[in-house]
Amino acid sequence: MRRSGCHPASSFQHELGHLRFVFYVLLVAAGIILLWGAISPRSQWWAFNGWAFRNPDANEPSDAAYTVLRVASIALLLLVILLGYKACSWQAEDQEQSSTAIGPVGHLDARAAE
Numbered sequence: 001m002r003r004s005g006c007h008p009a010s011s012f013q014h015e016l017g018h019l020r021f022v023f024y025v026l027l028v029a030a031g032i033i034l035l036w037g038a039i040s041p042r043s044q045w046w047a048f049n050g051w052a053f054r055n056p057d058a059n060e061p062s063d064a065a066y067t068v069l070r071v072a073s074i075a076l077l078l079l080v081i082l083l084g085y086k087a088c089s090w091q092a093e094d095q096e097q098s099s100t101a102i103g104p105v106g107h108l109d110a111r112a113a114e
Contacts, residue, residue: 020087020091024084027080027083027084027087030080031080031081034073034074034077037069037072037073038070038073038074038077041069041070041073042066044069045066045069
C-alpha cells in the first residue's frame, strides 16, 4: 500500500534501510554464535543439544567432533566477517551513488542538450 505524500523511491529507501538493519542484526547474532562455537564448542553443545538427552554424558560428541565444530565455526565466522565487510562497502557505494544522482528527468534533458 502506497503512503500518501511519499515519493515511491523514498519509501523504497526507507524499507531498504529496515532490511539492512535486520541483515546486520542477523550477521551480529550469527557472529556471536559462531564465535562461541570457535571458543568453546563443548559448552555450545551442552546449551543447544545436551538438554535433549536423558543421559547427555553418554551422548556427548567426541573430541574429534568438537574439533570439527571449532574449525567449521572459525571458517563460517570468517565468512560472516567478509559478508559484513562487503555489505558495508556496498552500502557506502549506494550512498555515494545516491548523493551524485542526476536528479529529475527534466534536468537530465537539460544536461543532454549541452
